[in-house]
Amino acid sequence: MEPVALIGLVALLLVKEAGIPIPIPGDLVxxxxxxxxSSDGPAALMGLALILLAGYLGGTVQFALMRGAIRRPLLGxxxxxxxxxxxxxxxxxxxxxxxxxxxxxxxxTPGVRIGSIAASGLADLQTxxxxxxxxxxxxxxxxxxxxxxxxLGASAERVIGEASASLLPIAMSVAGLAILGAAGWYLLRRxxxxxxxxxxPVGDWADAACPACLxxxxxxxxxxxxxxxx
Numbered sequence: 001m002e003p004v005a006l007i008g009l010v011a012l013l014l015v016k017e018a019g020i021p022i023p024i025p026g027d028l029v030x031x032x033x034x035x036x037x038s039s040d041g042p043a044a045l046m047g048l049a050l051i052l053l054a055g056y057l058g059g060t061v062q063f064a065l066m067r068g069a070i071r072r073p074l075l076g077x078x079x080x081x082x083x084x085x086x087x088x089x090x091x092x093x094x095x096x097x098x099x100x101x102x103x104x105x106x107x108x109t110p111g112v113r114i115g116s117i118a119a120s121g122l123a124d125l126q127t128x129x130x131x132x133x134x135x136x137x138x139x140x141x142x143x144x145x146x147x148x149x150x151x152l153g154a155s156a157e158r159v160i161g162e163a164s165a166s167l168l169p170i171a172m173s174v175a176g177l178a179i180l181g182a183a184g185w186y187l188l189r190r191x192x193x194x195x196x197x198x199x200x201p202v203g204d205w206a207d208a209a210c211p212a213c214l215x216x217x218x219x220x221x222x223x224x225x226x227x228x229x230x
Contacts, residue, residue, distance in 0.1 A: 001036045006047055009033055010054045017058025019065060019118065021077050027145050034149025048146050055138040056131075059117050063130055066121025074118065091119035099125070103133025108141045 001009075009029060016022050030051060037044040065074055075085055091112065095102045103125070106116035116137075120130045 006050065010050045013051060014054040014058040017055050017062060019062035019074050019077065021080065030142055030145040031149035034146040035153030038150045038153030044150055048143065051146065052139060052142055055142055056135060059134045059138065060131065062117045063121050066118050067124065088115050088119045088122055091115055092123035095120055095123045095125060100129045100133035103130055104137035107134060107137025
């Protein structure tokens with residue numbers, strides 16, 4: 001991966017973690033980064049470190065903004081991508097009881113992690129408590145997705161090298177994964193939500209674009225994903 005591309009990727013994730021609802025699945029971006037950097041171990045470690053740092057900084061910025069003057073417009077942006085105030089309030093109440101451990105678990109849980117930072121701000125957690133949970137949760141979740149991409153990328157590279165093929169199969173696989181996540185989550189949400197609400201929120205699709213998130217939704221009892229706070 002070119003340095004400019006890596007910087008752009010890190011900047012994108014920083015902005016997303018700061019609370020700007022960009023409709024791009026961040027988890028899939030992280031998996032793709034791991035796959036792209038799989039041929040260069042030192043570069044992969046550097047890339048992972050920068051991605052984690054972007055998450056820590058962006059999450060802290062969103063937390064500070066949610067406790068500050070722009071709480072209302074930030075809540076409005078989150079609501080437009082399907083993270084409603086009622087769900088944030090319910091999650092905030094849970095985080096008041098569980099503290100850093102609750103923040104960490106929320107940041108590792110598909111379907112909940114999108115709203116967990118805003119909920120932490122609404123819960124008025126201590127900055128140190130929030131930061132410990134954010135670092136722990138993001139480190140596990142992001143590293144797992146990056147590692148998945150790294151392993152898949154290394155395997156694909158060996159196969160492609162032996163076959164003297166192009167990189168097209170990797171690109172097609174990544175695109176197919178995004179489409180599969182969107183289609184699968186759409187069907188799940190349509191089955192579990194009221195009949196009048198046909199389209200899933202953008203935030204749901206963003207979380208569902210990775211295999212782990214989609215699998216978690218498939219394994220959840222009917223109605224659980226739709227009803228739980230996020």
